[in-house]
Amino acid sequence: MKAEFIEALGQLEKEKGISKDILIEAIEAALISGYKRNFNSAQNVRVDINRETGDVKVFARKTVVEEVTDPRLEISLDAAREMDPNYQLDDIVEIEVTPADFGRIAAQTAKQVVTQRIREAERSAIYRDFLDREAELINGIVQRADNRHYYVDLGRVEGLLPHSETMPGERFKHGDRVKTYITKVEKSTKGPQIFLSRTHPGLLKRLFELEVPEIYDGTVEIKAIAREAGQRSKVAVHSNNPDVDPVGACVGHRGARVQNVVSELRGEKIDIIRWSDDVAELIANSLSPSKVVSVEIFEEEKMARVVVPDHQLSLAIGKEGQNARLAAKLTNWKIDIKSESEAMKLSEEAETSTEEREEEADL
Structure with a gap:
């Protein structure tokens, strides 16, 4: 030398x-x-x-x-x-x-x-x-695929998008551009491994940050997300400025903002609801688009009994229970949904039972 x-x-x-x-x-x-x-x-x-x-x-x-x-x-x-x-x-x-x-x-x-x-x-x-970029949105180009992963070019490194982290029916081919969410960064003998997802709720949050300036600057805050990727999601939002409507900000003029997110997620339906610190109000909001007559809270069981109009019972429950399931996931409460007629019948049965017990006690 x-x-x-x-x-x-x-x-x-x-x-x-x-x-x-x-x-x-x-x-x-x-x-x-x-x-x-x-x-x-x-x-x-x-x-x-x-x-x-x-x-x-x-x-x-x-x-x-x-x-x-x-x-x-x-x-x-x-x-x-x-x-x-x-x-x-x-x-x-x-x-x-x-x-x-x-x-x-x-x-x-x-x-x-x-x-x-x-x-x-x-x-x-x-x-x-990339460790500093965990939980961020990233753009990439699909390079190849095998039985387990899509390999996505992220610039200086290749990311791994497992097939299990893609939405139902979603398929990519070589050269496709794709937005993904970085879920995990690990060291390996071959260099860093970047794991990506298209199903993570964080992807939905980051997409709204891109489309809604009020979320990006902190005026509007996403408080909770419940997602069944590729099918339907619920997003609870809150405004830190009383003059800004959080739902309207996310929907955008003629629905433009939310529609851009829906397009990126291949038509996934998104319900945007108003967050509330009042549990009963939050649960009622979470069952949107169904109307709610009343909400009864059972703190010890962390369960809520919700009464909806008879003609909206199926809407409140949703196809295969999806609307109720997402509402429970969003609020972190068990939700028991009853129609008005069911609730009235239960109330009458409860009253009859009480009267019978009182009569037995008198005897």
Whole structure:
């Protein structure tokens, strides 16, 4: 190696942020292995690279002993004192054993070590960058697919979009542009792994942030999301400004804002409801588009009994129970839905039962 190589390491330090000293120490460690491998040596050696000139030297390290049993690792006290009279027993003597053609091996090894460290540094930088971007929306281009994943080009790295994280019926081909949500960033031996999703509720939140400036700047806040990807979602919103209607802001003029989100999610239906700190009001709102007659709260069971008009019972429950299921998920309350006639019948039965118990008590 030459002084130019040392200068190149200094330039790498500036451009890639890889310490020159750490690189040189790594090269020295690799050269020890290279020396032992190429020269069949079992000696204890040290490699030294001059930080100014780039000169490489190999030193055999031997322990000073009275009687030598292994000349590869030991040196007698008399022999040591011939080199320096100050040596004592158990001192370490270093003897230069640099082979004549070691420069060629040193250059090859240095190139391999530097290339590996650059690759590791770039991977670490990508990992740190994407770790800070967890839970964010990202655009990518589908490159290929196998039985488990779509592989999405994210620029400096490839992301993994599992088939299980795509919406029902959603298929991508090579070259398709796709918006995804970063769910997880992991380190691996091959570099950072970026896991993506199209079904995560966070995707819906980020899409609304793109479309609704009032959400992006914090005027309107998304308080809760319940989603069955590709079919239907409910989003509860609250305004921190009394002059701003949170639902209207999300819907947009003639429904333009919410329609852009719906289009990105391939027609997924989205109910936008007004958040309320009053549980009964929140539950009533969550069953939209159904109207609600009354809500009875049972705190201990964290359950609510909701009464709706007879003609809206099926609307409140939804197809295969979807509307009620999403409302329960959004509010985190169990919801028991009754029609007005069912509720009236239950009330009459309860009154009759009470009267009978009172009559029995009188007897």
